[in-house]
Structure formats: structure tokens, C-alpha cells
Amino acid sequence: MATVRLDQARAALDRAAVGEQMHALIAELFPICRSITGDGVRATLARLGRHLPLRVHEVPSGTRVLDWTVPPEWNLRDAWVKDARGERVIDVRASSLHVVSYSVPVRARMSLAALRPHLHTLPGQPDLIPYRTSYYKPAWGFCLPHRRLLELPDGEYEVCIDASLAPGSLTYGEVVLPGETEDEVLLSTHVCHPSLANDNLSGVAVATYAAMTLARAARRHSYRILFVPGTIGAITWLARNEPRAARIAHGLVLAGLGDGGRLTYKQSRRGNARVDRAAAVALRGREHEVVDFAPWGYDERQYCSPGFDLPVGCLMRTPQGGYPEYHTSADDLALVRPAALADSLDACLAILAALEVDRTYVNLAPKGEPQLGRRGLYGDVGGAGQTAVDELALLWMLNLSDGRHALLDVADRSGLEPARLHDAASALARHGLLRESPGATRPARRRPRRPGERWMSS
Ligand code: ZN
Numbered sequence: 001m002a003t004v005r006l007d008q009a010r011a012a013l014d015r016a017a018v019g020e021q022m023h024a025l026i027a028e029l030f031p032i033c034r035s036i037t038g039d040g041v042r043a044t045l046a047r048l049g050r051h052l053p054l055r056v057h058e059v060p061s062g063t064r065v066l067d068w069t070v071p072p073e074w075n076l077r078d079a080w081v082k083d084a085r086g087e088r089v090i091d092v093r094a095s096s097l098h099v100v101s102y103s104v105p106v107r108a109r110m111s112l113a114a115l116r117p118h119l120h121t122l123p124g125q126p127d128l129i130p131y132r133t134s135y136y137k138p139a140w141g142f143c144l145p146h147r148r149l150l151e152l153p154d155g156e157y158e159v160c161i162d163a164s165l166a167p168g169s170l171t172y173g174e175v176v177l178p179g180e181t182e183d184e185v186l187l188s189t190h191v192c193h194p195s196l197a198n199d200n201l202s203g204v205a206v207a208t209y210a211a212m213t214l215a216r217a218a219r220r221h222s223y224r225i226l227f228v229p230g231t232i233g234a235i236t237w238l239a240r241n242e243p244r245a246a247r248i249a250h251g252l253v254l255a256g257l258g259d260g261g262r263l264t265y266k267q268s269r270r271g272n273a274r275v276d277r278a279a280a281v282a283l284r285g286r287e288h289e290v291v292d293f294a295p296w297g298y299d300e301r302q303y304c305s306p307g308f309d310l311p312v313g314c315l316m317r318t319p320q321g322g323y324p325e326y327h328t329s330a331d332d333l334a335l336v337r338p339a340a341l342a343d344s345l346d347a348c349l350a351i352l353a354a355l356e357v358d359r360t361y362v363n364l365a366p367k368g369e370p371q372l373g374r375r376g377l378y379g380d381v382g383g384a385g386q387t388a389v390d391e392l393a394l395l396w397m398l399n400l401s402d403g404r405h406a407l408l409d410v411a412d413r414s415g416l417e418p419a420r421l422h423d424a425a426s427a428l429a430r431h432g433l434l435r436e437s438p439g440a441t442r443p444a445r446r447r448p449r450r451p452g453e454r455w456m457s458s
Contacts, residue, residue, distance in 0.1 A: 007353040007419045009217040010346065018345065019338030022205035026258070026341075027333055029201050033096035036135055036192045036229035037061075037073040037170050040096075044191055045173040045227060048204070052211050054227070055176070058169040065239035068232060071135060073168025074102050081115070081142060082158040089152060090142050096194035097329050099161060100141035101133040106161045112154050121146035122328065129329035131196060135232075145329075170236055173227035175211050179219030184244075185352060186251030186312060187211070188299050192229035196331045199320065202258030206345050210254075213349055220356050221249065234299035238308060248303075250275040250355050251312030255298045257344035258336030259325075261318030263288035266297065269304035273311030274358055274408065275351065281411045281418060282350035286343075291319070315348055357422035358408045361401040361434040369398065375431045392416065393424035401425075403437050 004012075029047060034040035045056050063070040079092040079099040092098045100120065118141040122130050126146035134141070140161050173191070189207040193200030204227065211225045228234050238245060251268075252275065263286060265279040271293060280290065295301050297320055303312040317340060325331045372378055372394060396414040397407075407425060411418045428434040 004217055005353075005419075006214065006217040006219070006349065006356050009213050010349040010353055013213065013342075013346070013349075015342040015346065016338070018209060019340075019342030022202075022209055022341040022345070023258075023333070023336060023338045025205050025208065026197055026201040026336055029204065030195050030197060030333060031096065033076055033092070033194050034192055034200070035074050035076075035101045035133075035194065036232055037071065037168065038075045040194070041171045041191055041229060044204070045171065048173060048208055048227065051208055052175050052215075052225075054173045057172050057174060059172075059236050059240070060169050061167045063170075063236075065232070065236045068235050070170045070232070070236060071102075072165050073170075074163060074165050075168075076103075076161070076163045078160065078162040079103070079142070080160055082160075083153075084155050084157075086158075089148075089157075090144050095129055095329060097129045097131050097143055097196075099163075100139065100143060101131075101194065102135045102165070103140035103161045103163055104138050104165055105163045106140045106159055108159050109156055110159060111156060112152060115157050115159060118142060118159075119144060119149055121149050125324065125328060125330075131193070131327040131329075131331075170229065170232065172229065172233045172237065174237075175223075175225040177211070177214050177219060177223040177225075179222040181220060181222065182247055183221050183249040184247045185221045185223050185355060186226065186248045186303070186310070187223065187254060187348075188226040188228060188234060188251065188303070188312075189254045190230035190233070190299060191227045192233065195329075196327070197333050197336045198256055198258045198323075198331050199326060200255075202336050202341060202344070203255040205341060206257045206348060207254050209345050210348050210352070213345075214352070224248075228299065230299060231302065234302035238302060245308055245310060248310050248312070250278070251303060251310055252348065252351065253298045253300045253303070253312060253314040254316075254348065255314065256316040256318060256320060258341045259317045259323055260337055260340055261323065263344065263347055264291060264316050264319055265289070266291050266300065266314040266316070266319070267293050268300070268311045268313045269293045269306075269309055270311055273313070274355060274406075275311050275313050277408045277412060278351045278354040278358065279313055279315070281408050282354045283347060284415075286347065288347075315344070315351070317344065354408055354411070354418045357418050358406050359425070360403060360406040360437050361397065361425055361429070362403045362437045363398050363401040363433065364435055365433055366398075366402070369395070370433055375433075377427060377431060390420075390424060393420050394428060397421055397424045397428055397434065401434055
């Protein structure tokens, strides 16, 4: 395995370049007509597979997954509305948002009055195309700017949605990066939205580049990165991996990471999970907001459902619904900014790097301060000019290493960087002053393997 530490891999990233690369990836994926199933998801995953050792799973329609059923597969070939002269007045080739996702096929002639209930607009944002879906109720429809609707003359229209809604499968992608331990960190992002840049593709891009960075770093944890259709994809993964889910020690849902707003960390349902502490430490000094868990939002709703209660938070910028471009054609390539994508990636990696060094230690000479100078410890870590800080790191680690505080608790209380404390702890351990102990960093819920149960990573 690579020897570069994750915090070093993160520090080495050329943020300007990687921001542009993520934006270019988003631009490539933007035109694809994705939905919760179908070839759009497959094409998206195939593109990501150029960067990642991505395993693609296909789960047949009709499969029971927890309280849900995998729906028929939807594929769209063409969709349009033509006026009396045969001109396409609505054309899905111009934007994949023009058709209601999961529309049943239709081919008909009708008056504007008959067509009108199938046309969706945003009167308050008359220049934008709304994003609409009808996954679980058979329906068809088109979405268009309200201003365009007002221009349509009365008369006869020809309508075509050339789509198939038939038994097939639900597709999701999974990347597994093994580490020194079987404790897993889950990263999950949704891949079911069509031509929307921030909601969907920013998370896809940040998850992809986070995985690429993790792949070349030394890893204490194993990492599982999921690219799943929203809700039904996360539910499908949980249904198929219930025993494995118990290995998830920390997790982050990644979504909405490219807009110009500040970072938002939404805590896990537990609120006091290690990932919540890691986020608090990693986001210090950045403009950000921490919000409590609520059963509303992205796929943390599934991972944090009470039957799983996984320690999974959500990293985003402006929360869903909190910006006017949300779920409209204005969530486009101009809304997502390379600098915001790079900042989000950096924050994500900072949280993961913090978790990598979060160990609990016990001070083996806890009565009074041990004499550090006699052991040569003052010169042991850091470089010239950093002695005072390093001494502080040594003293904080010694003082709080009582078995009840893990490294990130020390980082939180001292204000010192986790990597700095990790260096200090390593030096103290080498000199026999600290011993690693199971303690505060152990995942709260562990269970033994059942006989015959397999723990293979896929
Ligand atoms: Zn959405």
C-alpha cells in the first residue's frame, strides 16, 4: 500500500487544477438523461469507471428491498411536442429536464387544453424548466419555462414520449478500497438526476476525486464508495448488505457540493458519532454551518433509519431546496464553481484524514508530567521554530490520554490539528509514554460474525 498519509495526499492536491477537473467531469456527465434506473445511470458509471475500480451491480426489477420493490427500468429514446406545423415546440434533445422522469410512453394528438394538465412550469421563475419525476405513479408529462407555455397558441399538438418502462434492473456502482482494518468508511452519493449540475453531479465529482485520492494514500480504514440512485438505491444497498452495514464505522453522504454557498455539515442521527467530531474539527477555520440531523434530505435518511442507525453525516454546501436554482434548469454548469468543488473535496478529505488518526491512547506515566527533555522528545517531532507548538501537542496528548478521550477529542479541546497531535502521539508511543487502547474511537455497535457468515469485500 502507498505510504503517503491521507492528510499529505490532501495537502499535495493542486486545488485549482482539481477544481477544474471536477468541473470538466460534471460538464461531460451533464447532458446524460439519468433517472433511478436505466442506461443513463449505466453511462454515468461507465464514465466514472475510467477513474475508479468501480463494480457495477444490477438488481432485477421486482426485487423486494426492505419495504420497497425495485421498479421497472425506464429508458427514454426521444420526447417531443410538435405544433400544427410539425415543429418541435418542446424537445428533450435540448434538455433532459423537458420530460417528466419515468413518464409512461405516449403517442397522441390533442388540443392545448387537453395537453395542459401534462405541462409543468414554474410561474414564479418563468424562464426556468422545472425538474419533475413520477417514479411510483404511472403518469406522463413535460416540463418547460412558463414563458414558453404562455407563447403556445391554441390548436392541435402532437405528443410523443418514446420510452420503455419494462422489467430490467436497478443499477448502482460500488468502489471498495481495503485498508488495514475491516472498519469501513462509507461515502455515498446519488446518481439519479438528469441534467442538474449541483444536485447530483457535484456529489458524484467530489466522491470520485475523494476516492481517487484515497486510492493512492495509506488507509487504516477500508473505504466503500457508493454511487446509487437516490432513496431506492440506498435502500437496495442496505437490503443486500445488512450484515456488512454493521462494519460501517463512519460515513458521509456527499451532495450539493459545487454551489457558491458555505459548507454545511449535517450531523448523524446519533449526533455524537466520531464522524460528527471529525467534521467539527476538520471544518474549524472554514466558513461553515453544522446542522442537526433531520429525517429529510439525501440518503442519510436511509443510512440513519432506526433499524440501521449508522454513524453517517452529510456534507453539502447550501442544503437541498435552499437555493433558487434547486431542481430547475438553472442548476447548470454555471452554478457549480471549480473553487467550491475543490473546497468541498478538501473539506471531505480533511474529515476523512481526521478519522484516520483518531485513536485512543493511555498515558503510561500519568502522575505528574513525564520528563520529556530527558527522553529527547522535544527535538523528536516537528522542525525548527515549531518547538513550542510540538511541546503543546505532546502535553495535550499526555494530559488527555486517560482512555476516555480519543485524538479528535484532544484536537477539539486543544484547537491543535489532528495531524500534529498524531505526530506527537506517535513520538510518545515510541518512547513508551503512550499506549494505544480500545476506547472512545471504537465503533459504538459491533457484533460478532454469525457462523458461516462471509465478510468478503466485493
Ligand atoms: Zn434532487
